[in-house]
Amino acid sequence: MRNRPSIELLASARAGQLPAIGRLLTRAESGDAECRPALDAIFAAAGRAHVVGITGVPGSGKSTLVAALTAEIRRGGRKVGIIAIDPSSPYSGGAILGDRIRMAALAGDPGVFVRSMATRGAMGGLSRGTLEAVDVLDAAGYDVVLIETVGVGQDEIDVARAAHTTVVVSAPGLGDDIQAIKAGVLEIADIHVVSKFDRPDANRTMADLNGMLSLGPELSRRAGWEVPVIGTSSEKAIGIDELMQAIDRHWQSMHQSGDIVARRTQINERRLLKAGEEIVRDRFIRQQDGKVGELLGRLDARATSPHAAARELLSALQVE
DSSP states (O other): OTTSOHHHHHHHHHTTOHHHHHHHHHHHHHOOGGGHHHHHHHHHHOOOSEEEEEEEOTTSOHHHHHHHHHHHHHHTTOOEEEEEEEOBOTTTSSBOOHHHHHTGGGTTOTTEEEEEEEOTTOTTSSOTTHHHHHHHHHHTTOSEEEEEOSOOOTTOOGGGGTOSEEEEEEOTTSSSSOHHHHHTOGGGOSEEEEOOTTSTTHHHHHHHHHHHHTTOHHHHEETTEEOOEEEOBTTTTBSHHHHHHHHHHHHHHHHHHTHHHHHHHHHHHHHHHHHHHHHHHHHHHHTTTTHHHHHHHHHHTTSSOHHHHHHHHHHHTTOO
16 A cells, blocks of 8 residues: 555545545654655645644643544534644553543544554654644545644643644643643643633632733734633533634634734744754764764764764755
């Protein structure tokens, strides 16, 4: 199947054939050079779906929320693709597949496609092939693509540069009243969610978030959009419909204000830079026994500096 003509495989995926979608997703995740023609063709065919990033600290209930939100979207008849970024197994490097287990209830719905992807050590909370996987699901006709990240931290905010709408999930009782403040991601949210809202301490988290948003317009308002704080309980079906409506309103607001153009440019800028990084990294790996080995020897002897060695390496790789 890897030798199957790209256009034929893409046509099968766009026709909704699950085996073809799965194989293209595998190609997106591998990023092999032989897969590039298919992935480039997919990019040209994508660009219609609403991409929603769901992020928040571990334990905030992201996976349960994604499952409940997907069920709500499906009730409206739209198809949903889910890319669940799992922490990599320390032994195999593959996804642990915890999200697949938690989303098992969605497995029988032909309008839902769930794919777990391993981070494989990638920074930013996203896997290497996340956005190319988004392209696959987009081109295959999924109306909404949800990206669920590993968790948030100082360096784990890439989802805000990968999605049209970013939902930041906080939960009461995780050690801090507002985990988003600690993580430094308060400013990336288009929508804030306080999960487990049936708990008695949830109102405090809600009030604290609203208080923080009132401190500056850069936190609470962008391009005419007022950032809402929504309380949800996936288990008790509280606020899920309100969240779905807010996501749809944000999509409409971006189109009405023209902010969707800037958001798409932001996403493409990130993809351009990431693609460049991958090209350099691949060339670097191929040179590990050549130029890299020589430079490491000189670094060990303190005969050059890391910065000077990096510039020499880039020159040798014909990148600079």
